[in-house]
Amino acid sequence: MKKPGLIYFDNAATSYPKPPATLEACKYFTNKVGANPGRSGHRLSVEAGRILYDARASVAELFNIEDPLQIIFTYNATYALNMALFGLLNPGDHVITSSIEHNSIARPLRHLESQGVELTRISVDSKTCQIDPCDFKKAIKPNTKLIAILHGSNVTGAILPVAEIGKITREDNVLFLVDSAQTAGVYPIDVEAMNIDLLAFTGHKSLFGIQGTGGLYVREGVNVRPLIRGGTGSKSEEDIQPDFMPDCLESGTPNTPGLTALTAGVKFVLAEGILKIRSHEEALIKQLVDGLSAIDGVNLIGDMTLDCRLPVVSFNVSGLLSSEVGQILDEKYDIMIRVGLHCAPWAHQTMGTYPKGTVRVSLSYLNKSDEVKYFLNAVNEISEKRRT
Template identity: 45%
Template structure:
């Protein structure tokens, strides 16, 4: 593949650290057996891979008991486990208008088949949550509050600690979607009153695709999403009651988890704070450059305000998909255009009909790459349609 500039880190981070690739290869060579299903040496090594992975994630998220970390294949599976495993017919849920479809679609499914009531709290044009509306909704005593930590369209940060405190006050379980924040924002599940934390391995944690997880507070019990073999309590006809086995039926992605652990190690070494500062500096640089283009409207927080490494924009003259296509084919710059699986967020910023172009930076993105993207968008917009 010829060299190109990769600015789609909000979807999947790339390139992966060499340590991730090395860890995965080592797992395939030395720990390729089924963890927890045998007592021979290779099975024990495979179990050790999972143990070390949970340990690293527990350190990152300040989790006291690593067995409360459940491995999944992505954030979507983790969110489905949390939502479908908790809610019962007739329950009430409070969510936000910037939720990804991985939250909205399970909620709408339960709304249709189980009469679950869902309130979506609006945000303003900068992606800031209407806290007065949130408090009013919480007075209805919902069973669950769901919030993304950062909008995957706007890059805006939601006040997770404040929402968590309110959820606790009103007796609701608090679920956080950390798809865009894990790895670049500091997360302390206890300090933030987070009961359920869904996270991907393949984005800010620098791991491979097919990895992710869910933190489940010891005070919360979920119905398993999958039922099957776990290697424990095999004589029982029901799923095991112990964690993490209860929620991890079937053979896990051991090589992937080895890579995820290596990615988390790199995040811990760099620190989420430094990663955030790097990405924030680049987003401000990109915003400043794009603001000089008359036909471009940038979405989300204004310049100088907190945001994750996402800059989405629309053109008054050109289709978003056309801009992304030209960036890829003519300039070798990978971005994403479209609805970004978050239609309510588009509705909030009046881009439901147009979609948006999303530039998203990562830990390895350089100033030169950011400048190249700005120059390319400027050149595209200067050409006659």
């Protein structure tokens, strides 16, 4: 079978390639603007400030956020999640999460647990890859302050019932933090309809921005302690942190070139439309799952009958370590995938794939059907060679 060139199937880690507009936007800022937003009164600084606000407005449009100034830009979703968790929780508080969280939630919560925060993990069913919202309702206590969960799994591709859980949090006056690292740009997110109080997002995955960009939406009235304090360009005469958004949580020079690129990526998503993006990715996933299911020796992880899932599939090949499969795909077939535990040991413990992990394929809107076809042929050859 003719090779279609280097194939990149590691989009859950970071998307590649990017739309041309993303790269052009970053180049434009670096070559034509270059100034620090909000730190000076000259025209280039003012233009940088306008560009930064445009980034907030674009993200606000995507997530149905009424006030763009409630969006804090960070360097990635991990930073945003740490900002929320350490800025909200105190010893004696109770927090509820799931059993398939990425380490960007798991590790901060484990540390906070060691400092006196009470932690409850709700189990995800290993067969259906789903979670019962009622279990969150049952777990709420008088000292429950926060429910913090991912929206979509970077291991199984399952999308959790965020809207249903959000309804519970609103009824019980509990704050709701959602990690949208895997869903932003590929699944509709409406912070109002889903009752999301805090939304962490990353810019370099399905929002088609570049690495070093991300953010946190904080609903008006939710008070988050600053993770860092410093220069904001506002109230420079004072040596205490400003108390208004976004300055109270956003210190230091932002990654304005990256955020210019993020704006272009978000506008690309808005122009294409989430439904069109999902339709294309769902077709690729069906082709991928159907093809892998037909290969002898391939063991798919999780529920492949899910009607609503991310473009993420994990599997193993009998008799081979995931690292061996990944090495062959890279060196022989020029196919880039990810192997191992994917920074999500809780998820692999839940799915029974810990500690060896899995081979993970994660597709993008910019991937094509012939790439999936070539990948399936490669996996079939690997499996056949294993049997001989």
